[in-house]
Structure formats: C-alpha cells, structure tokens
Amino acid sequence: MPLSTVQATATRPSIFLINLLLPLMWATQTVQSADWPGWRGGTRSGVSSESDIPTTWSLDHGIGWRVALPGAGISSPVIHGSRVFLTSSDGPRQANLHVICLSRDDGRLLWHQRLWGTSPTRYHSTKSSMASPTPVTDGKHLYTFFGTGDVFCFEVTGDLVWHRSLAAEYGPFENRFSATSSPVIYKDLLIVQCDHYGPCYVVALDRKTGDNRWKVDRPDTWLSWSSPQLVTLTSNNSQELVVCGSNRIDALSPETGRKLWSLGGMRHECIPTPILAHGLIYAVSGPKGPTLAIRPGGRGDISESHVVWRNVRGAPFVPSAIVAGDLYYLVDDNGIATCLDAHTGENIWQKRLPGKYTASPVATRSHVYFSNEEGVTIVIRANTRRYEEAARNPVGSPIFASAAIAHGRLFLRTTRDLLCIDGKTKSSN
Amino acid sequence: MTRPQIESGNHTSTAGHRRPETDRHGIALQQPGADRKRNWWSGCVARTAYTVATLALSISCASADDVDTSLATIRAVGPRGSGSTSARRARDHIAQQGIDVLPRLILAMDSDNIVALNWYRSAYEQIVDQEWKRKQPRFPLDWLKQFATDQKRHGRTRRLVLRLVDRLEPGFRKQLISTLYNDREFRREAIDTLLRQADAALSTKDLTVARAAYQRAFRHARDSQQILQSADKLAKVGVTVDVVQQMGFVTHWFVLGPFDAPGKSGFSRTFPPESQVDLSASYTGQTGRRIGWKQVQTTDRLGQINLIRAIASTREAVGYAYTELNSPKQQDAQIRCGADDNLSVWLNGQSVFARKQWLNGTRLDRFSAPVTLRTGRNTLLVKICQGPQHKNPAVPNNWSLQLRFCDPSGSGVGLTRLLPDPATNNN
Numbered sequence: 082m083p084l085s086t087v088q089a090t091a092t093r094p095s096i097f098l099i100n101l102l103l104p105l106m107w108a109t110q111t112v113q114s115a116d117w118p119g120w121r122g123g124t125r126s127g128v129s130s131e132s133d134i135p136t137t138w139s140l141d142h143g144i145g146w147r148v149a150l151p152g153a154g155i156s157s158p159v160i161h162g163s164r165v166f167l168t169s170s171d172g173p174r175q176a177n178l179h180v181i182c183l184s185r186d187d188g189r190l191l192w193h194q195r196l197w198g199t200s201p202t203r204y205h206s207t208k209s210s211m212a213s214p215t216p217v218t219d220g221k222h223l224y225t226f227f228g229t230g231d232v233f234c235f236e237v238t239g240d241l242v243w244h245r246s247l248a249a250e251y252g253p254f255e256n257r258f259s260a261t262s263s264p265v266i267y268k269d270l271l272i273v274q275c276d277h278y279g280p281c282y283v284v285a286l287d288r289k290t291g292d293n294r295w296k297v298d299r300p301d302t303w304l305s306w307s308s309p310q311l312v313t314l315t316s317n318n319s320q321e322l323v324v325c326g327s328n329r330i331d332a333l334s335p336e337t338g339r340k341l342w343s344l345g346g347m348r349h350e351c352i353p354t355p356i357l358a359h360g361l362i363y364a365v366s367g368p369k370g371p372t373l374a375i376r377p378g379g380r381g382d383i384s385e386s387h388v389v390w391r392n393v394r395g396a397p398f399v400p401s402a403i404v405a406g407d408l409y410y411l412v413d414d415n416g417i418a419t420c421l422d423a424h425t426g427e428n429i430w431q432k433r434l435p436g437k438y439t440a441s442p443v444a445t446r447s448h449v450y451f452s453n454e455e456g457v458t459i460v461i462r463a464n465t466r467r468y469e470e471a472a473r474n475p476v477g478s479p480i481f482a483s484a485a486i487a488h489g490r491l492f493l494r495t496t497r498d499l500l501c502i503d504g505k506t507k508s509s510n
Numbered sequence: 511m512t513r514p515q516i517e518s519g520n521h522t523s524t525a526g527h528r529r530p531e532t533d534r535h536g537i538a539l540q541q542p543g544a545d546r547k548r549n550w551w552s553g554c555v556a557r558t559a560y561t562v563a564t565l566a567l568s569i570s571c572a573s574a575d576d577v578d579t580s581l582a583t584i585r586a587v588g589p590r591g592s593g594s595t596s597a598r599r600a601r602d603h604i605a606q607q608g609i610d611v612l613p614r615l616i617l618a619m620d621s622d623n624i625v626a627l628n629w630y631r632s633a634y635e636q637i638v639d640q641e642w643k644r645k646q647p648r649f650p651l652d653w654l655k656q657f658a659t660d661q662k663r664h665g666r667t668r669r670l671v672l673r674l675v676d677r678l679e680p681g682f683r684k685q686l687i688s689t690l691y692n693d694r695e696f697r698r699e700a701i702d703t704l705l706r707q708a709d710a711a712l713s714t715k716d717l718t719v720a721r722a723a724y725q726r727a728f729r730h731a732r733d734s735q736q737i738l739q740s741a742d743k744l745a746k747v748g749v750t751v752d753v754v755q756q757m758g759f760v761t762h763w764f765v766l767g768p769f770d771a772p773g774k775s776g777f778s779r780t781f782p783p784e785s786q787v788d789l790s791a792s793y794t795g796q797t798g799r800r801i802g803w804k805q806v807q808t809t810d811r812l813g814q815i816n817l818i819r820a821i822a823s824t825r826e827a828v829g830y831a832y833t834e835l836n837s838p839k840q841q842d843a844q845i846r847c848g849a850d851d852n853l854s855v856w857l858n859g860q861s862v863f864a865r866k867q868w869l870n871g872t873r874l875d876r877f878s879a880p881v882t883l884r885t886g887r888n889t890l891l892v893k894i895c896q897g898p899q900h901k902n903p904a905v906p907n908n909w910s911l912q913l914r915f916c917d918p919s920g921s922g923v924g925l926t927r928l929l930p931d932p933a934t935n936n937n
Contacts, residue, residue: 172669173698195635197666199624231624241601241632243594244625250589278867291591303867349869 112220117160117487119217120263120308126356127403127443129486134445135504136460137472144476145490145503146188151179154212155261155439158494160185160487161218164237167499168225170211174201175259178211178227182239185488188501192239198229200248202277204259207496208399208439208481213261214308215483217271222288224271228259232273234291243291247275247284255279261306261352267322267335270294274324276305283309283324283338297338302326308354311335312362312377321377323362325351330364332377342379344387346371353397353441358404359423361389367396367413374409374426390426395419401441401483405449405463412438412451420468432468434459439481443491452480456495476500539609539648560656577611580604581618584629597629605636612637613653619667631670638674651678659686665695691730694919701731705739712747721747728756732920734812734874741811758914758922759813760833760890762929764789764803767821767829768896770796776828776895777852777866783830784856787891796827803832805929814872817894817909825899825907831892834928835915837883843923847913848876849894855913856891857881868897872910875920883915887928 112118114130121127135143152171159166165183170176178196183189198211211228218224222242223235230248235241248254255278262274270285281299286292307325312332314321321342322335327349332341348366355364365372374389397413404410409423416436420429436453443450444463448471452458456476462469478495485492491502580600587593604611615637619630641647657663658672676683691700708723721744728740728751741751754761769781782793795801808815821829845862847853850872854864863879870876896909915923 176666194632196628196631197624233628240598241629242598243591244628245591246589246624249624287591291594293590 112161112218115488116162116220117158117485117492118219119159119265120157120215121354121356121401121441121443121483122486124357125265125308125310125354126358127401127441127483128358128405129443129445131486131489132446133489134448134486134491135502136448138474138476138502138504140475140477141508143474143502143504143506144508145501145506147498147500148183148188148190149498150494151181151193152177152212153210153496155209155482155494156212156263157215157483158485158492158499159216159218159223160485160492161220161237164191165492165499165501166216166218166223166237167494168212168214168216168227170198170227170229175204175211176201176229178225178229178231180216180223180225180233180235182223182237183499185490185501188499194233194235194239194241196231196233196244198227198231199246200230200253202228202254202256202259204228204256207479209259209261211259213259213306215263217264217266219266219288224264224266224288226260226262226264226273228254228256228261230254230260230275232264232271232286232291234271234288245286245291247273251275251282252279256304258306261308263308263354265309265311265322267311267320270335272309272322272335274305274307274309276302276307276326278304281326283322283333285335285338295338297333297340299326299331304350306350306352307366310355310357310362312357314378316378319378323355323364323377325353325355325364325366327351330355330362330373330375332379342381342383342387344373344375344379344382345384346373346388346391352399353401356402356404359407361423363402363404363409363423365396365402365411368398369393370396372396372402372409372411372421372426374423392421392426392428394421394428395431397438399439403442403444403449405444406446408463408466410442410444410449412442414438416453418451418468420466429466430468435473441483443484443486445486450484450491452484452493454479454481456480458484458493474502539650560653560660577604577607577614581614581630584626585618585621585623587623587625587629597626601629601633604630604633605640608637609641609648609650613650613657616654616657616667616671619670620664622664627666634670649674649678651675654678655682661693661695668695691726697730697919698733698736701727701733701736701740704730705736705743708743712743717747721749725749725751738811753811754813755922757812757920758916758925760835760913760915760925760927761808761810761813761815762927763806763808763815763820763831763833764929765806765815765817765820765829765831766793766801766803767817768796768801768824768827769793769829770826771828771895772826774826774868774895774897776826776897777854777864779828781828781830781893783832783891784893787832787889789832796822796824812874812912813914814910814912817896817911821909824909825896827896829894829896829909831894831911833890835883835888835890835925836886836928837888838885838924840885841883841923843881843883843915843917844878845881845913845915846875846878846920847892847911848872848874849892849911850908851897852895853911854893855879856889858884858889868895869900871908872912874912875914881915883923883925888925 152169154169156168163185165185169179176198178198180194182191214226216225225233232245234243264273271288272285274283281302284296285294305326310323312321321332330344348370351366353365355362362375371393376387379387395411402411404423409421411419416434418432418434436455440452456478458474460471478497482494493500580603583600584597587597654675687699688703690696704727708720711720724743731737789803792800792802806820851868899907
C-alpha cells in the first residue's frame with residue numbers, strides 16, 4: 082500500500098478510513114516525489130516512496146561520489162532535481178555559516194554562500210554546530226535556518242534573496258547544543274520553531290519577503306530541539322501545525338498561529354520530530370519517555386480524548402522515530418532498537434544494534450536504515466514482524482546527520498564529507 | 511569514485527614584479543607573489559598609506575557616487591526583511607564594480623548590522639571570486655594587511671580580510687597572529703601560539719623562556735581554559751599566580767538561608783534582606799528554625815560557591831549572599847554571573863540583574879550586565895533560588911553561585927574585599 086494512501090486508524094485500525102493525511106503541501110507542488118526537499122523528506126517522516134535504493138555498500142563499492150565539506154554540521158542534505166543543498170558552520174564559535182549546492186550526479190560544487198551568524202550559542206563539540214537545522218526548498222528557493230538565530234532565503238541558483246536575524250530582533254538564542262529545529266513550508270509561509278532558554282516562540286515568515294505573517298510566543302515552554310510538523314486532515318481539509326515542546330505537544334493553526342489543541346505527556350526537553358502515518362501523529366520524547374499515537378483534529382486539552390495508544394518502550398533522546406508500513410521503529414541513543422505495531426502500540430521486537438545513534442532512521446518501502454555514530458548503516462527489512470538484518474555498511478567516518486533518499490540514491494553526511502550512495506560505483510582507490 | 515573538493519587551495523599565480531597599479535583612491539593593487547621588502551621603514555610607509563587611503567575613502571563618501579548610494583542602501587536594511595529587494599539590487603551593483611571598490615566595501619562592513627553585513631559580504635565574495643578568476647588578479651594587498659591588523663575595525667571583518675591576505679601571502683596569518691595576544695579578536699589564537707612556544711621551551715628545559723612565555727600568556731589570556739592552563743604550567747615552573755584576582759571573582763560572602771519558597775515562588779517573593787541587610791539579624795527560616803548570616807569563602811579556582819554546603823541541602827527555597835567590595839576608582843564594569851537555579855543581583859541597592867529561569871546549571875559568564883562601581887565601598891546582594899527536585903530523583907538538586915566583576919575583555923577590575931576574613935568556613 083503506498084504510504085501516501087495508507088489507512089487511517091483512529092481506534093479501530095482496520096475499520097475506519099478517516100483522517101487521511103496528505104503531507105504534500107500546496108507549497109511543494111514543484112517538488113517531485115523523488116526529491117527530498119527538507120528535514121526527513123517530503124513527508125517530514127523519513128520515508129521515501131522509492132523502492133530501488135541501494136542496501137549494500139562499502140568503502141570501495143557503491144559510493145558514487147564523496148565530497149569533503151567546509152566546516153561542521155549535522156543538518157541533512159536536501160535534494161531537488163539535480164541539486165543537493167547542504168549547510169555547515171566553522172570559525173570562532175561556529176559563527177561562520179556556509180550554504181553549498183552540489184551537483185547531484187557528480188558532487189561538483191555549483192555554488193557556495195558564506196555568511197555570518199548573529200548569535201552563536203553553546204553547542205555539542207561533536208554532535209552539533211550552528212548548522213544543525215536542515216534547510217527546506219520549494220524547488221525555486223532554498224530556506225536555511227541556523228543555530229545563530231538567522232534565517233536566509235536563496236534562489237536555488239545561489240542568489241541571496243533575504244535574511245532575517247531573529248536573534249537580533251527578538252533576543253539572542255540561548256542553547257546548550259545549538260538550535261536544531263528545521264523549518265517547514267506551509268503555502269507561502271516559512272514556519273520556524275524557536276524554543277530555547279530565552280523567550281520561546283513560533284514565527285511564520287512570508288516566503289517572498291521574510292516579513293512576519295504571525296508570531297506566537299510560548300511563555301510556558303523552554304528549550305527543545307524538535308521540528309514542527311504539518312498535518313492535513315482530508316476529512317475537513319483543515320491543517321494543523323504540530324509542535325513538540327516542554328512536557329507537551331501543541332497544534333496551532335498554520336494560517337494564524339492560534340492554538341487548536343494541546344496534549345501533555347512529553348518529557349521536559351523534546352528532540353524528536355513528530356511523524357505522520359495512518360492518520361495519526363506519532364510523538365516521542367525521551368529518554369525513557371513515552372511514544373504517543375495521537376488522533377489529530379481535536380480542540381482544547383486532548384490529553385484524555387485523542388491518545389490512541391501509549392508505549393514507553395525504547396524512547397530515544399535524540400533520534401526521531403519512523404513508521405514503515407504497519408510498523409513503528411525507534412532506536413535510542415545507545416542503540417536499542419524497538420519495533421511496535423503502528424496501529425496498536427503492541428511490542429513486536431527489541432534488538433541491540435551496534436554503536437550509538439544521533440541520526441534519525443530513514444526508510445523505503447522495503448528497508449529501514451539506521452546510521453550509527455561510527456559511520457555504519459544497519460539496513461533491516463521492513464514489512465516483516467521479525468528483525469531481519471539485510472546489511473551493515475561502513476563509510477569510514479562518524480555519522481550524526483540523518484540520511485536523505487532521492488532519485489534512486491542515498492545521501493549520507495559524515496563529520497567530514499557528503500557521500501552519494503548509488504550502490505554501483507566501484508572505487509578507483 | 512570521483513572526489514571533488516570544496517574550497518580550492520591557494521591561488522598559484524606566477525606573476526612577477528611589476529610596477530604597482532593603483533585604484534582611483536591611490537590604493538596599490540598588487541598581484542599575489544609580487545616582491546615586497548619587509549622592514550621597519552616599509553611598515554611605516556604601508557601604515558601611512560593605509561591611513562591616507564582610508565581617509566581618502568571617507569572623504570570620497572562625502573561626494574557620494576553610485577557605489578556610495580548602493581552601500582547606503584544596504585546599510586538601511588532593517589528588521590523583518592525590510593529593504594531586501596533594494597539591497598539585492600545594490601549588492602549586484604557593487605559586485606559589478608569589481609576589485610576597485612573592495613576597500614570601500616570592506617570599510618562599509620565595519621558595522622554591527624548583521625543583515626547589512628551579510629549583504630555586503632555577498633558582494634565581497636563575488637568580487638573576490640571574480641578577481642581570482644582573472645589571469646592576473648590584482649588585490650590591494652598592503653591596504654588589506656593594514657586593515658587586518660587595525661584593531662579599531664570589527665573583528666569579523668578583519669578575520670575575513672586576513673583570510674584573503676593569507677591566501678595572497680601564505681604564512682602571513684600565522685606570523686601576524688603570534689603577535690596579537692592583546693588583540694580582542696585574535697587573542698585566543700595568539701595565546702595558544704604562546705603556550706605552544708612555552709611548552710616547546712619547557713621541553714628543552716629552557717625554564718627562563720618557558721616561565722616568561724607562560725607569564726605573558728597568563729597576563730593576556732581572557733579565556734578561562736587558557737588562564738587555568740597558564741596557571742597550572744606556571745605552578746610547574748615554580749610561579750604562583752592568582753586566577754581569582756585575574757578574573758575578578760567574588761569569593762568571600764556572608765550567606766543567609768534557606769527561606770521557605772514553595773514550588774517556584776522564590777523568584778517573585780521578597781524576604782527581609784531585600785529591604786535591608788542587617789548582618790546581625792536573625793530570621794525564621796524554611797523549617798521554622800532561626801537562621802542568620804554566616805561568613806563563607808570559596809576556594810574554587812573559578813569562584814563557584816556551593817550553597818548546599820554553605821547554607822543547606824534543601825529545595826523550594828531562597829538564599830542570599832552579601833559582600834562589600836572596594837573599587838580603587840569609579841569605573842564602568844561588567845558583572846558576569848550564573849547560578850543554579852536562578853539569581854537576582856543588587857549593586858549598591860540598585861537592581862542590576864535578574865533572570866527567572868529554573869533547572870539551570872551554573873556556567874561561567876552565563877549572564878552579563880553593565881554596572882558602574884563607585885570609588886571605595888560597594889555593596890553587593892545576591893538572591894539565589896533553589897527550585898523543586900527534578901522528577902527524576904537521581905538528578906542532583908544543585909544550588910550554587912558564581913559571580914565576577916571584569917572589564918569588557920574579561921579581565922578583573924581590581925576590586926578588593928572589605929569584609930573581614932571569614933573564620934575558617936571554607937566552602
């Protein structure tokens with residue numbers, strides 16, 4: 082069953098066909114399904130609709146190209162058509178920002194913008210930099226957000242269109258791992274979640290001018306690193322902007338920022354991004370926090386009314402979760418992988434994977450990819466209720482960034498370089 | 511597998527010596543690798559030429575041309591993306607002018623408007639890239655070198671220019687930075703170099719050189735790690751230095767508490783010391799027992815005081831710390847502080863800092879506020895809140911304070927304590 086047309090499941094998964102989620106947005110009409118236009122792809126849930134993606138590679142096989150990167154970062158590559166976009170940062174306090182564009186086919190540098198960030202924060206020495214948020218593109222423009230509190234808009238050909246310094250306008254960001262929230266496109270808006278030690282807010286910028294269309298303060302929230310998620314309900318065609326923060330999940334109207342519903346139960350600090358599948362929102366925050374499968378579309382406090390299932394098994398602190406088919410997968414920071422039934426939350430299996438994990442998994446229709454901090458990607462078969470490992474693939478450098486899948490290839494960012502995995506090329510080395 | 515590279519290496523021009531060209535402001539445009547004698551006299555000439563040329567650029571701005579208009583357009587970009595469309599056109603116009611406008615552009619970048627700066631930088635990168643693509647690139651190298659060493663200019667712009675200079679004259683950066691241990695922008699790298707030199711001397715048992723270099727590093731360092739590193743190395747060569755004095759930490763206090771403050775009410779609740787500090791008074795504390803001021807002194811190298819030891823192991827409470835400090839003169843300074851959970855600060859009875867935030871760790875220089883110190887006696891009162899226990903009982907409920915007075919560079923401002931030495935209650 083294609084992931085874009087899976088059944089919604091509310092409380093009786095096999096009966097109701099409601100609340101069909103259409104994660105493809107008005108604004109991404111120019112983005113093709115083979116693209117990977119932002120954080121965790123077009124669905125922002127880490128799943129590609131492609132099936133013919135390499136599952137095995139090694140240092141001397143299957144790597145189409147490998148490009149050394151300027152600076153550091155854990156943002157994911159973004160792919161649109163023949164272009165691959167990526168951000169990084171370097172220099173004192175990581176305040177020098179880089180936005181680069183490479184040729185998808187051979188890794189050739191197409192353009193490189195160098196910029197200054199307003200307000201660099203503390204960051205994790207190896208697991209983050211000011212380039213932790215993943216950019217997003219509509220195919221015409223590229224939008225980048227950095228931990229320095231800066232948002233930039235570029236033509237996809239590299240020309241700077243506008244720059245907003247949120248840190249200069251609303252106060253410096255204060256963070257201990259650097260901001261990582263990746264902005265989302267909604268119609269003609271770019272929505273940025275800014276939860277930090279200082280005043281927290283969500284702001285919707287006019288994509289054309291960078292001006293505010295709305296800004297909502299979040300006085301009861303503090304530091305989080307989660308990215309906003311868009312939910313489209315076909316039942317009434319309404320849309321909800323879901324944001325995870327301290328101890329709760331909020332849904333806002335993406336048009337106005339007005340709060341629609343709220344739900345408690347998250348941990349004090351949220352990092353994983355909520356995902357969408359089967360008409361449900363899956364939100365997890367850890368360590369040792371719960372996964373909540375939530376029916377969207379409520380109003381007010383829905384803590385008691387809209388939770389379809391709850392399971393505290395295997396919650397990660399950093400990596401986001403993923404739903405592939407009817408199964409819900411988690412890997413925690415220490416490598417404990419957990420598989421639950423996506424419809425009921427029932428435990429299916431738990432397995433220790435090698436290494437530690439910061440990157441979030443990605444999936445195709447047939448496989449799930451877990452990349453560990455040692456640079457090994459463990460590929461397991463999806464659509465089976467048993468743990469079936471297909472391959473372990475090293476790339477020789479640590480991986481903290483989540484992978485991207487586009488145009489038949491897998492893109493992996495290591496601490497040093499970006500790799501295009503085509504599964505075919507033999508190394509000339 | 512192909513291996514493309516981002517960031518091409520140094521440009522390898524083979525240009526020989528030629529008569530220096532100049533732009534319309536008389537700034538010499540040179541090719542990479544052109545011969546230049548380096549001596550005191552040529553240094554003076556270069557500095558004078560830089561000053562004259564920079565002045566000329568300022569004067570030319572008075573008779574505005576198209577470039578000045580474009581620079582001003584970019585300077586005018588405001589918040590919320592305002593002026594972006596005009597800035598984009600202006601950036602394109604500036605970039606089209608090529609290398610001749612580079613010094614004017616760099617001078618315009620001496621600004622705090624980060625949005626304007628990035629527009630300028632966008633033009634800068636285009637001009638520099640275009641110039642490198644020419645068969646014989648011409649850069650105003652001497653002017654660029656003088657700008658990079660001009661401490662009146664903005665650090666980030668100097669750093670940008672220095673990168674270009676280093677590409678034009680490989681090794682220049684390394685040589686320059688080793689001398690900049692009193693430079694706001696490059697101090698940290700210079701101290702690193704100095705410490706490496708000292709280590710090298712120590713490894714060859716040249717104690718005199720090593721000691722002098724460590725002492726210089728300690729004197730000029732502002733980064734806490736470098737200060738501690740220098741102090742530790744000096745101790746190994748028989749020299750004792752005072753980190754607390756160098757960084758301006760306050761280490762001697764009277765403390766009082768705990769007052770009862772259920773939940774997170776402590777920040778907004780007022781207790782008697784906020785009205786009047788009476789070091790001989792006693793009050794009813796959290797558990798109903800009488801509490802009074804007691805003297806404590808921290809021996810922590812970075813001035814952190816553990817309030818659990820100094821006051822009590824408790825939660826949902828408020829404590830106070832008080833001291834008096836002598837300033838040799840009236841002076842502007844910075845108070846830099848941090849606390850677990852949060853703190854409010856009064857200097858000479860005036861509130862100078864307060865931040866309502868919970869579940870904090872005490873981190874060096876986490877918060878900063880400008881203050882003016884009087885000549886002679888200055889009173890300092892700090893309120894430190896202790897929040898509820900974390901949901902996870904394994905998470906320690908720390909309670910601590912760290913505070914210092916320093917100049918903008920981070921060097922202590924010479925305050926001495928007026929309170930008598932505490933008995934022996936070392937914290």
